[in-house]
Amino acid sequence: MAKLVLLHKADSIYDDEPDVVYDFPRTYLKAVESAVGDWVVYYEPVKAGPRGYFAVAKISEIIPKPRTEGRYLARIEPGSFLPFDREIPRLWGGRPLESALMEPDGTPKHGGVVQSAVRILPGHEFEKIVNIGLPQNLEQIEAARYTSDRAAFEEAAAPFERPVLERLTRRPYRDVAFRRRVREAYDYRCAISGLQLRNGGGRPEVQAAHIRPVESQGSDSVRNGLALSGTLHWMFDRGLISIAEDRETILVSANKVPADVVNRLISPGGKLISPKDPRDAPHPENLKWHRENVFGTFVPEPGAPWE
Numbered sequence: 001m002a003k004l005v006l007l008h009k010a011d012s013i014y015d016d017e018p019d020v021v022y023d024f025p026r027t028y029l030k031a032v033e034s035a036v037g038d039w040v041v042y043y044e045p046v047k048a049g050p051r052g053y054f055a056v057a058k059i060s061e062i063i064p065k066p067r068t069e070g071r072y073l074a075r076i077e078p079g080s081f082l083p084f085d086r087e088i089p090r091l092w093g094g095r096p097l098e099s100a101l102m103e104p105d106g107t108p109k110h111g112g113v114v115q116s117a118v119r120i121l122p123g124h125e126f127e128k129i130v131n132i133g134l135p136q137n138l139e140q141i142e143a144a145r146y147t148s149d150r151a152a153f154e155e156a157a158a159p160f161e162r163p164v165l166e167r168l169t170r171r172p173y174r175d176v177a178f179r180r181r182v183r184e185a186y187d188y189r190c191a192i193s194g195l196q197l198r199n200g201g202g203r204p205e206v207q208a209a210h211i212r213p214v215e216s217q218g219s220d221s222v223r224n225g226l227a228l229s230g231t232l233h234w235m236f237d238r239g240l241i242s243i244a245e246d247r248e249t250i251l252v253s254a255n256k257v258p259a260d261v262v263n264r265l266i267s268p269g270g271k272l273i274s275p276k277d278p279r280d281a282p283h284p285e286n287l288k289w290h291r292e293n294v295f296g297t298f299v300p301e302p303g304a305p306w307e
Contacts, residue, residue: 001038003126004031005098005119008042010049010279015065015073017283018042018055019081019219022074023065028118032074035059039080039165041121041129046090053088053097053129055221056168057081078217082174083181084133097129127164136162139176146203171214178220182208185275186227192241192250193229194267209233211286216293222275223283231305232265241266242295243287248272253296 006024008016014023022040024032039058044051058080065071088097096102100119101109113119121129135141167173188204189196197205209228212218228236235241235257242251250270252262267273275281 001036002031002034003038003121003123004035004040005043005053005121006040007045007117009045014071018057018076019221019224020076022059022076024072024074024118026070026072029062029072031118031120032059032062032072034120035074036061039126039168041126045115051087052090053084053133055081055083056130056134076219079214079219080168081219081221082134082168082177083220083222085135085138085177085180086133088129088133092132097132098125130164130168134167134177136167138180139173142176142180174220178210178225179208181222182225183227185222185225185277185280186273187276189227189273190229190232191226191273191275192232192236192267193265194273195229197229205229207233209236211282212289213237216289218286218289221283222280224286226282229265234305235265236290237294238298239290239294239296240298242291243272243282244291245284245288247282247284247287248274251291251295253298256298 006022008018008022012023015021016023022032036059039056041053042055042057043053058077059074060077060080061075063073063075065073090096091108095106096108098119098121100113103109108114162170183204183206186206187196188198188206190206199205206227207230209226210218210220211224211226214220218224226236232241240253240257243249244251248271250266250272252266254262272282
C-alpha cells in the first residue's frame, strides 16, 4: 500500500466529493490502486485557491466510472474523511512539505510533478502533514480554550502520545476536530435560530450536529454539519426540523412542534443561516438523506426541551 496526495478543486468539473469519491483518469490508475486501504491527503492546486493541504481520508476501493471511458472512481471509506483543523500552506518554512516537490537545495520545483493530480507521499511526510493539520494535542487545546486556569492549561499541553493513524480513527478526537471546524464555519452562530450565544466565560453555546449521522455512514466533512443550539440540535436529530430541497428553507413538523416554540427558536423568515465560506454549505445529498430518513419520524414523548 502507499499514501498519496490527491489534488482537488472545490469547483471541479469532475465527480469529486472528497468525503465520498475521487474522480481520476487512467493515467493515475496504478498509483491509486497502490493506495487502496491506505490514507490520502487532499491538496488544492495553486490556481484553484489558497487552501493548500486541507483534509485526510482513506480509499476503500476503485471502480470504473460508469458511462465514462478511461476514468475511474476511488471510493472513500465511510467515516474516514477528516478536514484539517487548519489548512496548511504549500510551503512550510519556505520549503515544500513533499520531497518530490523540492529541488536538491530545498527550493520549490516548478512544472512536472508539481502539476500531477496524484502524487505518492512517503509515510514520514504524511505524518508530518497530518501532525501540522491535526495536532496531537487538539483535544487538550479545545479543553483549555476557554479557561484561565493555568494548571489546567499546562496539564492539557501534555497529551498522551498516540500514533497518527490511531488518532485519525479515534471517535473522541474526530468529534473535537469536527466540532471545531463546523462551529468556526458558522462563526459560532446557530444556523437555524441565527443566535450567537456565549456563556460567562466566553464559551460558545452552539453545538456541531451531523446532518447524516456517523453511524449511518455520514462523514465528518463540514458539509455534513450544522452549527445548532442545544435545543435545535435535539430537534434536528429527532426529525422535528429539517432543511428543504432549496437548501435554505427550514422545515418544521408542525403537528409535533408548538407554534410558539417555532416562533421563539427559528430565525425570522425561516431561512438557514449560511456559513462564512460557501464551500462549507451543507451538501444537498446529506440534506436529502435527513429529509428522507429522519424528518417526521419522531414519536412524541414526555421530555421535550420546551416542556
